[in-house]
Amino acid sequence: MNDFGMNDFGTSHSGTNDRRTGGAGDGDGGRRAARRDEAVRAAVEQGLLGPDTPIVGLLDVTGIRDSAAALRAAFDAVTAPGTPVLHAFAVKATPLVPVLRLLHEAGIGAEVASPGELALARAAGITPDRTVLDSPAKTPADLREALARGIAVNADNPQELHRIDALVRSASTRSPIGIRVNPQVGGGSIGATSTATATSKFGVALRDEGAREWVIRACVNRPWLTRLHAHTGSQGIPLSLMARGVAETYDLAEEINRRVGHRQIDTIDIGGGLPVNFGSEETSPTYAEYARSLAGAVPGLFDGRYGLVTEFGRSLLAKHGTVVARVEYAKRSGGRPIAVTHAGVQVATRTVYAPGSWPLRIAAYDAKGLPKSGPVTVQDIAGPACFSGDLLAEGRSLPLLEQGDYAAALDTGAYYFAHHYAYNSLLRPGIHGFTSAAPEGVRFAVVRKPQTIDEIVEESGGEHARGLLGL
Numbered sequence: 155m156n157d158f159g160m161n162d163f164g165t166s167h168s169g170t171n172d173r174r175t176g177g178a179g180d181g182d183g184g185r186r187a188a189r190r191d192e193a194v195r196a197a198v199e200q201g202l203l204g205p206d207t208p209i210v211g212l213l214d215v216t217g218i219r220d221s222a223a224a225l226r227a228a229f230d231a232v233t234a235p236g237t238p239v240l241h242a243f244a245v246k247a248t249p250l251v252p253v254l255r256l257l258h259e260a261g262i263g264a265e266v267a268s269p270g271e272l273a274l275a276r277a278a279g280i281t282p283d284r285t286v287l288d289s290p291a292k293t294p295a296d297l298r299e300a301l302a303r304g305i306a307v308n309a310d311n312p313q314e315l316h317r318i319d320a321l322v323r324s325a326s327t328r329s330p331i332g333i334r335v336n337p338q339v340g341g342g343s344i345g346a347t348s349t350a351t352a353t354s355k356f357g358v359a360l361r362d363e364g365a366r367e368w369v370i371r372a373c374v375n376r377p378w379l380t381r382l383h384a385h386t387g388s389q390g391i392p393l394s395l396m397a398r399g400v401a402e403t404y405d406l407a408e409e410i411n412r413r414v415g416h417r418q419i420d421t422i423d424i425g426g427g428l429p430v431n432f433g434s435e436e437t438s439p440t441y442a443e444y445a446r447s448l449a450g451a452v453p454g455l456f457d458g459r460y461g462l463v464t465e466f467g468r469s470l471l472a473k474h475g476t477v478v479a480r481v482e483y484a485k486r487s488g489g490r491p492i493a494v495t496h497a498g499v500q501v502a503t504r505t506v507y508a509p510g511s512w513p514l515r516i517a518a519y520d521a522k523g524l525p526k527s528g529p530v531t532v533q534d535i536a537g538p539a540c541f542s543g544d545l546l547a548e549g550r551s552l553p554l555l556e557q558g559d560y561a562a563a564l565d566t567g568a569y570y571f572a573h574h575y576a577y578n579s580l581l582r583p584g585i586h587g588f589t590s591a592a593p594e595g596v597r598f599a600v601v602r603k604p605q606t607i608d609e610i611v612e613e614s615g616g617e618h619a620r621g622l623l624g625l
């Protein structure tokens with residue numbers, strides 16, 4: 155396991171086996187694995203999964219509630235009593251209205267980065283005062299709507315601030331407004347999710363010549379600029395680097411407030427980015443560890459003088475989602491066993507295109523949805539798409555998957571099945587939330603219905619079938 159909680163996923167590791175051999179099998183992770191096993195079996199028994207519904211997404215509602223509570227408790231433990239704290243879920247991680255609603259009931263707001271995400275948050279009943287708009291490409295209409303509704307906005311760059319100037323002059327707004335900064339503290343192990351590199355596209359790059367002074371003057375000249383925002387990375391960033399990004403943002407807020415002579419910057423938005431352990435069942439790092447590390451690195455941030463906004467995405471949802479796919483065929487090629495399943499690039503796009511950065515654990519279940527045991531075999535778990543790289547996992551040691559079994563891609567609750575990729579016009583699978591309690595056992599609720607073939611045709615220009623002929 156490296157610093158970032160990623161296993162190398164060599165052939166010595168496999169999904170289900172590490173939990174049975176102890177280690178990660180205890181506590182929180184062990185209970186989550188047990189709930190998942192129960193849900194997979196119930197999904198088969200209750201007909202959510204089967205020959206005619208060969209792929210489904212499952213969401214562990216108990217786990218999501220637990221993570222939301224853990225997030226709140228972690229920051230409650232390090233902030234002075236009475237500190238305003240808004241935990242805004244990064245909607246892009248799991249853009250599903252019932253999930254946003256569940257989080258809302260658990261005291262979590264929304265961070266949105268597009269008109270679509272804002273609409274989802276509104277459909278979930280999340281109020282403007284619990285919503286934050288960040289996006290590197292807000293149109294004038296996006297900004298006007300956010301300010302009219304009183305949604306917090308973080309300006310990404312001087313041109314955007316200029317647009318906001320005009321809007322603030324022409325109408326009053328309740329929106330808290332901030333500037334997104336890039337502390338340029340460096341990247342992590344995955345380039346595509348490193349937001350605080352020297353040349354990142356996000357925010358005002360503080361170490362560029364004149365940039366820091368520009369931010370300070372922008373605030374001195376605009377009494378309504380009351381926030382600073384930094385999101386220093388996602389998966390692959392070590393906690394120490396994240397803490398440094400927050401510390402630099404805090405130092406800038408202190409400097410601005412000294413220059414203006416009062417506490418104009420009253421809230422710091424520390425972004426999200428807590429990495430997720432995709433290598434085993436364990437939740438690591440935890441929110442409590444991160445909050446303690448921040449409190450150690452930046453004590454002044456928690457003494458009650460600043461309100462806080464957080465924007466966690468992946469760490470709230472990833473470990474609570476599972477894609478379960480039927481093994482349509484089990485074959486051999488060049489001596490290698492290959493399970494051809496219904497989960498591939500359409501639900502695990504990052505993993506399929508960048509398997510080195512985004513490996514997923516796979517668990518093997520039999521045709522009744524029971525965990526498979528027995529000797530392990532090195533095998534490939536392939537998806538249904540028509541290109542040879544469509545592999546969920548390559549060379550993985552698992553009990554041999556046979557026709558009619560199920561392969562489960564674990565930790566896929568964020569940035570996976572909610573991020574469907576339309577390759578081969580494969581259907582978006584249905585998603586079901588589940589809980590379990592005696593005596594009735596596992597209960598499911600629809601989060602998203604499976605896409606239909608008619609919808610595929612419609613979304614692919616079906617009503618314009620003759621559209622090109624008249625040109």
Ligand SMILES: *Cc1c(COP(=O)(O)O)cnc(C)c1O
Pocket residue numbers: 244246247265288385387388389425426427428465466467468469
């Ligand atoms: C993506 C993003 C987040 C969430 O990142 P996670 O790694 O999912 O926690 C938060 N804030 C901003 C601005 C983002 O772009």
